[in-house]
Amino acid sequence: MSDALLLEVDQVGKKIGRATLLEPCSLRARNGEIIALCGGNGAGKSTLIRMIAGISKPSHGSVRLRGVTWSENRTKYAEALGYMPDEFQFGSALTAGETLRFYASLRGVSVTLVYELLERVGLADVHKRKVSTFSKGMRQRLLFAQAMLSKPPLLLLDEPTNGLDPYWMEEFGRLIRSAADEGQTVVFSTHQLNIAEAYAHRALFMDACDVRHEGSVRELAEAYKDYGGLYGAFNAHVTFKSGLEKRA
Numbered sequence: 604m605s606d607a608l609l610l611e612v613d614q615v616g617k618k619i620g621r622a623t624l625l626e627p628c629s630l631r632a633r634n635g636e637i638i639a640l641c642g643g644n645g646a647g648k649s650t651l652i653r654m655i656a657g658i659s660k661p662s663h664g665s666v667r668l669r670g671v672t673w674s675e676n677r678t679k680y681a682e683a684l685g686y687m688p689d690e691f692q693f694g695s696a697l698t699a700g701e702t703l704r705f706y707a708s709l710r711g712v713s714v715t716l717v718y719e720l721l722e723r724v725g726l727a728d729v730h731k732r733k734v735s736t737f738s739k740g741m742r743q744r745l746l747f748a749q750a751m752l753s754k755p756p757l758l759l760l761d762e763p764t765n766g767l768d769p770y771w772m773e774e775f776g777r778l779i780r781s782a783a784d785e786g787q788t789v790v791f792s793t794h795q796l797n798i799a800e801a802y803a804h805r806a807l808f809m810d811a812c813d814v815r816h817e818g819s820v821r822e823l824a825e826a827y828k829d830y831g832g833l834y835g836a837f838n839a840h841v842t843f844k845s846g847l848e849k850r851a
């Protein structure tokens with residue numbers, strides 16, 4: 604992990620009408636850091652991720668990636684980012700290989716990398732199959748490969764382990780660790796606190812559209828080791844008021 608700051612989320616919040624989707628919150632991420640956003644349903648994880656991804660405009664605050672905001676330099680910002688949304692429909696007529704080649708051509712990435720990535724996410728043998736025949740976990744792995752295509756400085760992953768079997772859940776952990784070892788920063792949301800504990804450096808605990816606590820995963824797991832590790836730390840900081848957006 605280096606000291607270089609890649610991502611600066613500064614008092615970013617979101618309101619739609621009278622509803623508060625996210626209370627103003629801040630987050631800094633350095634190169635090579637893995638950060639887990641943990642929280643129950645409706646806690647605000649996707650809202651925060653979408654604002655970092657540049658697809659939802661904050662009502663307050665700013666997000667800087669490589670020193671620029673989305674509106675200041677869209678190209679520099681977008682090139683620094685690989686985004687895996689929580690829900691996505693691939694074109695059903697395309698095979699896995701065609702799908703990834705399509706995204707590679709959009710980003711000017713070599714086809715050699717496409718097959719290397721299909722191998723890494725365990726889809727090389729089925730690259731000629733149409734994505735419409737894939738299971739949920741297989742589509743998740745393809746979506747993850749899509750986010751990793753250009754080896755972006757920031758991997759922004761919304762519930763990436765959703766639908767993965769135990770083998771691929773662990774493998775996902777190893778893939779993000781090796782990305783971080785190569786200097787990529789990973790911000791991911793998850794309901795799997797064991798994955799956050801095993802692979803993330805830092806965790807943000809979110810609830811009721813607010814960040815309740817932020818800390819080093821190692822320190823939190825150690826402090827709560829007699830209470831279930833990170834799970835115990837999460838329970839100590841989060842009161843589960845999730846589910847509905849706040850209204851003024």
Ligand SMILES: Nc1ncnc2c1ncn2[C@@H]1O[C@H](COP(=O)(O)OP(=O)(O)OP(=O)(O)O)[C@@H](O)[C@H]1O
Pocket residue numbers: 619622623624625642643644645646647648649650651689812846847848849
């Ligand atoms: N377009 C919208 N209009 C009003 N409220 C919204 C809108 N989108 C999301 N919300 C609300 O914002 C809050 C945060 O939602 P968000 O999707 O960020 O939660 P999440 O932590 O990702 O949840 P999950 O784990 O269920 O995916 C929720 O209360 C949700 O109901």
